[in-house]
Amino acid sequence: AFLMRTILDDILISALVQYNNDRDIPGWLKSVYHAMENEENFILGLPRMIELSGKSQEHLTRSFGRYYGMTPSEYVNLLRLQAVAWRLQNSTDKVIDIVYHYGFNNISYFNRLFRERYHQTPLEYRQRKMF
Secondary structure, three states, X not given: OHHHHHHHHHHHHHHHHHHHHXXXXXXXXXXXXXXXXXXXXXXXXXXXXXXXHOOOHHHHHHHHHHHHOXXXXXXXXXXXXXXXXXXXXHOOOOHHHHHHHOOOOOHHHHHHHHHHHHOOOHHHHHHOOOO
């Protein structure tokens, strides 16, 4: 039931983004948003997002918040957390290796974000299979 709720949360985020796409989001921002979905980009994080945007961090942050309702860092962390969660369910790799692979360099920060998002530790999440 809990995993279904997190999946539904992800679907809701996607629906909100789709709704926002009907608004006048600047093309450069849409392009950056979708480019960051690529693993090689979200692993590199905010510096890569700024580079892809060609804008200042301040301009990117203001625009991202206006159109997507979150900061660029929150979006990067969301993408990273989703990737970690998927890999926890679909591999036997060590949690620490997965965490570092997806660009988290501070384990305690990662654990706090993961617990906030999934309401359990990564190991507990891994042990709960959907089926």
